[in-house]
Amino acid sequence: MRIIYQTEEGLSVLIPTGELDINEVARKDVPAGIDYWIVEDNEVPSDRTFRNAWEANTTDLGTPDGQGIGADAWFAEQEDSDED
Amino acid sequence: MSVNINADTTNGLVLTSDTSGELKLQSAGADIATVNSSGITMAAGKVISNSGISSYTDSDALTLFNASGSAPVYACRAWVNFNGTGTVSIYNSGNVSSITDNGTGQYTANFTTAMPDVDYAVAGATNEDNGTAQRVFTERTGRTASSVGVVVGDVNGTERDHARISVIIVR
Numbered sequence: 028m029r030i031i032y033q034t035e036e037g038l039s040v041l042i043p044t045g046e047l048d049i050n051e052v053a054r055k056d057v058p059a060g061i062d063y064w065i066v067e068d069n070e071v072p073s074d075r076t077f078r079n080a081w082e083a084n085t086t087d088l089g090t091p092d093g094q095g096i097g098a099d100a101w102f103a104e105q106e107d108s109d110e111d
Numbered sequence: 112m113s114v115n116i117n118a119d120t121t122n123g124l125v126l127t128s129d130t131s132g133e134l135k136l137q138s139a140g141a142d143i144a145t146v147n148s149s150g151i152t153m154a155a156g157k158v159i160s161n162s163g164i165s166s167y168t169d170s171d172a173l174t175l176f177n178a179s180g181s182a183p184v185y186a187c188r189a190w191v192n193f194n195g196t197g198t199v200s201i202y203n204s205g206n207v208s209s210i211t212d213n214g215t216g217q218y219t220a221n222f223t224t225a226m227p228d229v230d231y232a233v234a235g236a237t238n239e240d241n242g243t244a245q246r247v248f249t250e251r252t253g254r255t256a257s258s259v260g261v262v263v264g265d266v267n268g269t270e271r272d273h274a275r276i277s278v279i280i281v282r
Contacts, residue, residue: 030209044191044204046223052209056221056258057167073197075272078215098257102225 033083057095190279216270231282238275
């Protein structure tokens, strides 16, 4: 599975290592406030010839799977849960 | 039942014996540890006190890392080895939750557990392409305690995807 999100700088694709649940990876590694979609590996093109021109087709992707909170907020959450 | 070795506060050494094959170490009649064919098990709430490795120059630490001499050991805190071509994929990693494919030759390593600050060292390498072009690995500006971006390309300054890219973080 891959996580994709669009920013002004272009389309980014997150490749999880498996150390964390993919939903937690998305929340942590997608920038705060940015929509993301979790897609199958084969939904991301393997032909990277025009990689920098990639854009997310939000119509086809449909409703986002969530919104990133960013690493700082995610780590703060972990610290809070450790203290509980 | 078991063979008991009890350090009694009234009678001193108190030994009791049977043929169970199990040995209990006791203090004032309370179990501290049990030794049997499986090994040693500490009783609930009891611990093995040990000063352990106290610093990065501790000889035990150096031995642990198979390091000769007395120079201190500093650890790799995160690493990832990935394929930046085709369907980008990760060969293997440690303390990295994901990599971000930001574009041709541009990637970010996201740490599972954050570094203590941004003063870590970044090392990296990228494989050559059948010897046809020299490759370059650089760090992107804007590192944080939770991620670092890298750029790979050729000596002409053109960003390119490479098939084996390594990133190592030492702190």
